[in-house]
Amino acid sequence: MDNNLSLTLKIWRQNDAKAKGRFETYSLDKVSPDSSFLEMMDILNEQLVNEDKEPLAFDHDCREGICGMCSLYINGRPHGPDDDITTCQLHMRRFKDGETITIEPWRSAGFPVIKDLIVNRSGFDQIIAAGGYTSVSTGGVPDANAIPIPKPDADEAMDAASCIGCGACVAACKNGSAMLFVSAKVSHLALLPQGKVEAVRRAKSMVSKMDELGFGNCTNTGACEVECPKGISIANIARLNREYLCAKIQD
Amino acid sequence: MKLDSRIPQGPLAKKWENYKNNQKLVNPSNKRNLDIIVVGTGLAGASAAASFGEMGFKVKSFTIQDSPRRAHSIAAQGGINAAKNYPNDGDSVHRLFYDTVKGGDYRAREANVYRLAQVSNDIIDQCVAQGVPFAREYGGLLDNRSFGGAQVSRTFYAKGQTGQQLLIGAYQSLMRQVNAGTVDLHTRTEIVEIVIVNGKARGVIARNLVTGEFTRHFAHAVVLATGGYGNTFFLSTNAMGSNGSALIKAFEKGAAFANPCFAQIHPTCIPVHGEFQSKLTLMSESLRNDGRIWVPKKKEDAEAIRANTLKPTDIKEEDRDYYLERRYPAFGNLVPRDVASRAAKERCDAGFGVGATGLAVYLDFKSSIERLGEETIRSRYGNLFQMYDKIVDDNPYETPMMIYPAIHYTMGGIWVDYELQTTVPGLFAAGEANFSDHGANRLGASALMQGLADGYFVLPYTIQNYLADDIRTPRMTGEEKEFVDAENAAKAKFEKILAVKGNRTVDNLHKELGLVMWDFVGMARNKEGLQHAIERIGEIKKEFWTNVKIPGTTSGMNVELEKASRLSDFITIGDLMARDALQREESCGGHFREEFQTEEGEALRQDEAFAYAACWMYQGENNAPVMEKEDLTFDVVKIAQRNYK
Ligand SMILES: Cc1cc2nc3c(=O)[nH]c(=O)nc-3n(C[C@H](O)[C@H](O)[C@H](O)COP(=O)(O)OP(=O)(O)OC[C@H]3O[C@@H](n4cnc5c(N)ncnc54)[C@H](O)[C@@H]3O)c2cc1C
Ligand code: SF4
Numbered sequence: 001m002d003n004n005l006s007l008t009l010k011i012w013r014q015n016d017a018k019a020k021g022r023f024e025t026y027s028l029d030k031v032s033p034d035s036s037f038l039e040m041m042d043i044l045n046e047q048l049v050n051e052d053k054e055p056l057a058f059d060h061d062c063r064e065g066i067c068g069m070c071s072l073y074i075n076g077r078p079h080g081p082d083d084d085i086t087t088c089q090l091h092m093r094r095f096k097d098g099e100t101i102t103i104e105p106w107r108s109a110g111f112p113v114i115k116d117l118i119v120n121r122s123g124f125d126q127i128i129a130a131g132g133y134t135s136v137s138t139g140g141v142p143d144a145n146a147i148p149i150p151k152p153d154a155d156e157a158m159d160a161a162s163c164i165g166c167g168a169c170v171a172a173c174k175n176g177s178a179m180l181f182v183s184a185k186v187s188h189l190a191l192l193p194q195g196k197v198e199a200v201r202r203a204k205s206m207v208s209k210m211d212e213l214g215f216g217n218c219t220n221t222g223a224c225e226v227e228c229p230k231g232i233s234i235a236n237i238a239r240l241n242r243e244y245l246c247a248k249i250q251d
Numbered sequence: 252m253k254l255d256s257r258i259p260q261g262p263l264a265k266k267w268e269n270y271k272n273n274q275k276l277v278n279p280s281n282k283r284n285l286d287i288i289v290v291g292t293g294l295a296g297a298s299a300a301a302s303f304g305e306m307g308f309k310v311k312s313f314t315i316q317d318s319p320r321r322a323h324s325i326a327a328q329g330g331i332n333a334a335k336n337y338p339n340d341g342d343s344v345h346r347l348f349y350d351t352v353k354g355g356d357y358r359a360r361e362a363n364v365y366r367l368a369q370v371s372n373d374i375i376d377q378c379v380a381q382g383v384p385f386a387r388e389y390g391g392l393l394d395n396r397s398f399g400g401a402q403v404s405r406t407f408y409a410k411g412q413t414g415q416q417l418l419i420g421a422y423q424s425l426m427r428q429v430n431a432g433t434v435d436l437h438t439r440t441e442i443v444e445i446v447i448v449n450g451k452a453r454g455v456i457a458r459n460l461v462t463g464e465f466t467r468h469f470a471h472a473v474v475l476a477t478g479g480y481g482n483t484f485f486l487s488t489n490a491m492g493s494n495g496s497a498l499i500k501a502f503e504k505g506a507a508f509a510n511p512c513f514a515q516i517h518p519t520c521i522p523v524h525g526e527f528q529s530k531l532t533l534m535s536e537s538l539r540n541d542g543r544i545w546v547p548k549k550k551e552d553a554e555a556i557r558a559n560t561l562k563p564t565d566i567k568e569e570d571r572d573y574y575l576e577r578r579y580p581a582f583g584n585l586v587p588r589d590v591a592s593r594a595a596k597e598r599c600d601a602g603f604g605v606g607a608t609g610l611a612v613y614l615d616f617k618s619s620i621e622r623l624g625e626e627t628i629r630s631r632y633g634n635l636f637q638m639y640d641k642i643v644d645d646n647p648y649e650t651p652m653m654i655y656p657a658i659h660y661t662m663g664g665i666w667v668d669y670e671l672q673t674t675v676p677g678l679f680a681a682g683e684a685n686f687s688d689h690g691a692n693r694l695g696a697s698a699l700m701q702g703l704a705d706g707y708f709v710l711p712y713t714i715q716n717y718l719a720d721d722i723r724t725p726r727m728t729g730e731e732k733e734f735v736d737a738e739n740a741a742k743a744k745f746e747k748i749l750a751v752k753g754n755r756t757v758d759n760l761h762k763e764l765g766l767v768m769w770d771f772v773g774m775a776r777n778k779e780g781l782q783h784a785i786e787r788i789g790e791i792k793k794e795f796w797t798n799v800k801i802p803g804t805t806s807g808m809n810v811e812l813e814k815a816s817r818l819s820d821f822i823t824i825g826d827l828m829a830r831d832a833l834q835r836e837e838s839c840g841g842h843f844r845e846e847f848q849t850e851e852g853e854a855l856r857q858d859e860a861f862a863y864a865a866c867w868m869y870q871g872e873n874n875a876p877v878m879e880k881e882d883l884t885f886d887v888v889k890i891a892q893r894n895y896k
């Protein structure tokens with residue numbers, strides 16, 4: 001039984017951050033529809049190495065949708081054609097025999113290309129460093145059950161906290177805004193009493209860091225929510241604007 | 252070498268307190284002048300680096316990923332244990348300690364495990380203060396669930412994403428210190444050598460994975476928190492980048508590698524389905540609460556299923572063999588991981604396996620769905636079923652899931668004493684990278700606990716005790732001979748790999764190693780097989796150094812070169828695992844020697860002869876390593892054979 005796929009792959013290649021990039025076309029045969037998208041990329045790389053060509057550089061690690069490392073723009077969509085999953089969870093059965101697949105890196109001012117399909121997302125770390133935490137040090141904290149937290153609040157905080165920091169929201173946004181990512185962190189912490197204390201300060205410093213790093217403004221297009229593999233809701237952006245950024249006007 | 256575990260005096264329950272009361276401290280103005288390198292930003296590394304920074308030390312933190320938040324700890328699903336006894340079901344520090352030693356099949360050090368249980372409660376407090384959104388009950392208090400190997404509910408969880416939430420908590424604390432300037436963070440950077448000056452660890456050589464550049468870094472002490480070495484098997488539930496290279500660098504510099512053969516095989520993973528496969532996905536252990544495991548009773552049915560002419564749903568109830576329920580009526584489908592894994596292998600080896608490869612068994616939810624309704628099952632496992640469906644393209648509500656065991660966790664690691672210091676002074680190891688707490692088998696939800704215990708609550712004390720004697724040691728510049736030599740040695744290794752210019756890709760060689768490991772150093776081992784494995788691994792090593800093919804150069808990003816360097820270390824680890832398994836003539840925990848089993852096929856420990864940690868010492872590139880023993884004594888725990896019948 002042979003239902004293997006033959007594919008034409010148009011892939012972005014770029015030697016380093018400064019180099020000019022270009023598309024290259026590869027053909028790949030006998031791809032099992034049961035293999036994952038990244039396994040297909042592995043097969044291509046194996047073929048390239050065997051042909052004495054340079055393999056493609058792409059980010060990946062856990063390959064189960066949780067580390068947020070994988071990051072491809074496939075046929076015009078961050079994380080490819082399937083909904084609510086990351087690139088590493090995408091399988092080749094979503095594609096047809098003979099299809100041409102276009103693969104690009106995240107494209108956004110905030111995420112410069114490092115090489116081929118790998119981009120620099122350290123802006124996200126800098127935004128977290130600017131205030132995405134509760135200011136507690138190790139030791140000397142109260143008992144975990146000292147403050148009861150209503151279950152709905154805890155659940156909502158959990159939903160916001162499930163952001164994996166992949167950056168698909170930024171890649172999907174025509175403005176290159178990181179608002180979905182920032183608002184998810186602000187909501188996660190502000191919904192809990194432990195994080196509420198610093199909520200306003202946190203929101204302001206994270207947003208100003210985001211602006212400083214060259215991420216764009218949010219104009220509420222909603223594209224981020226559609227492409228977010230973890231279903232982070234734009235309601236978080238509304239909360240951020242309503243509850244915290246309006247405070248900016250006050251001071 | 253004499254292995255001194257440096258266990259403090261006093262009764263078990265007082266040891267840690269005694270230690271803390273008598274240890275040396277470093278005053279705040281001196282802390283600023285002391286540097287600590289932390290390699291790895293998983294639970295162990297991030298929590299340690301953040302805590303050191305808060306205390307006022309100067310910290311350098313390294314990770315191979317693009318962000319500390321992507322360390323493999325992120326993937327842990329189930330939960331984290333603590334002895335809080337919130338459900339009031341009789342839990343205590345003593346009970347958590349006891350369960351952990353027993354679960355580890357009596358091959359762990361009592362004093363370390365007791366301390367782990369003691370600090371477990373502080374971890375939960377700390378995480379809640381950081382904003383970790385643990386699951387809660389309607390009253391607003393924290394919820395607990397039960398996990399394999401325990402009779403109490405002591406597992407805290409955050410949906411199916413506990414590791415993610417704990418790591419994000421530690422990561423945020425780390426980034427707070429980066430912002431404060433106490434931690435200097437290096438991402439996409441791999442530690443490729445450890446620098447020893449006058450017998451003490453004094454720094455590392457790092458390779459920037461983007462530019463290929465080598466740099467030298469000094470510190471008064473070095474902490475390795477680089478995770479486990481399960482990827483020696485090529486296919487495992489570990490992330491693609493998980494590796495054992497830093498451990499091998501330490502080993503080659505004189506750190507003992509303890510119990511390398513103790514690896515855990517997880518029974519519920521999605522089976523291998525093709526040659527192109529790159530990793531194995533874990534299906535949470537919790538599925539065994541409601542799923543029943545079976546294979547066909549008749550060989551011809553199994554054959555027909557493999558040939559795709561029969562469906563599992565066609566097989567009548569009386570023709571199904573629920574082998575765990577049959578063999579272990581008391582625990583049934585909930586026997587510990589190692590028992591469940593071996594039983595699956597036994598059925599498949601006997602020709603009753605299913606799936607295209609015959610290396611799979613069914614995990615069937617039919618009777619639970621009938622009993623509880625599809626909605627209940629969906630609310631419990633909906634996300635897992637969806638994940639399975641995405642990968643396998645099969646609906647587990649209708650057709651039973653297929654599962655098979657896979658390598659998941661390594662209990663073995665760098666030997667450490669009570670202070671988490673290795674046999675190299677100034678070199679510490681934390682988290683999965685050390686061998687300390689889980690003996691021959693780790694209980695569910697205990698790895699997260701151990702990583703955070705080491706990083707938040709143990710190292711911040713013990714490292715001070717070491718550094719207190721070092722306050723007069725000035726910083727080195729990196730121009731010292733030892734640093735230059737170490738950098739040259741690291742560079743030479745990369746050049747040597749590139750110079751081979753052979754015909755086989757790294758993955759191709761790694762797959763070969765993985766198969767040898769799985770077949771002979773896997774779930775069931777025997778003397779002949781292990782001897783054969785050592786021979787085969789030697790051949791693979793030779794093949795690697797004469798026939799590996801790497802494109803490109805050492806400068807710039809070169810992923811194949813990174814992988815090759817790690818593979819060369821996996822080969823060393825594979826050899827250590829096989830040797831260790833060969834010398835351990837008993838079955839215990841994750842280590843099953845076919846020669847040592849009861850008539851019913853259960854593991855048979857040999858406590859008289861093997862109640863020790865096997866510590867392997869490096870003897871140079873071309874010599875076999877030598878084993879030393881740390882004898883284990885049990886003053887509190889009563890040794891008994893495990894029984895799950
Ligand atoms: C799928 C899965 C589910 C699990 N579920 C659970 C669970 O429910 N409960 C539980 O208790 N345990 C669970 N475990 C086990 C647990 O997740 C791990 O044992 C634990 O997280 C390891 O943490 P760590 O900090 O020691 O290492 P890791 O998280 O593996 O971190 C290693 C770090 O070292 C860095 N690194 C590695 N090599 C180098 C180098 N040479 N130079 C620089 N940096 C380097 C990496 O970049 C990374 O930052 C699970 C494991 C898996 C695979
Ligand atoms: S909000 Fe969604 S898309 Fe954006 S980084 Fe988080 S998980 Fe990725």
Ligand code: FES
Nearest residue numbers: 061063068070088
């Ligand atoms: S590789 Fe981790 S989310 Fe895709």
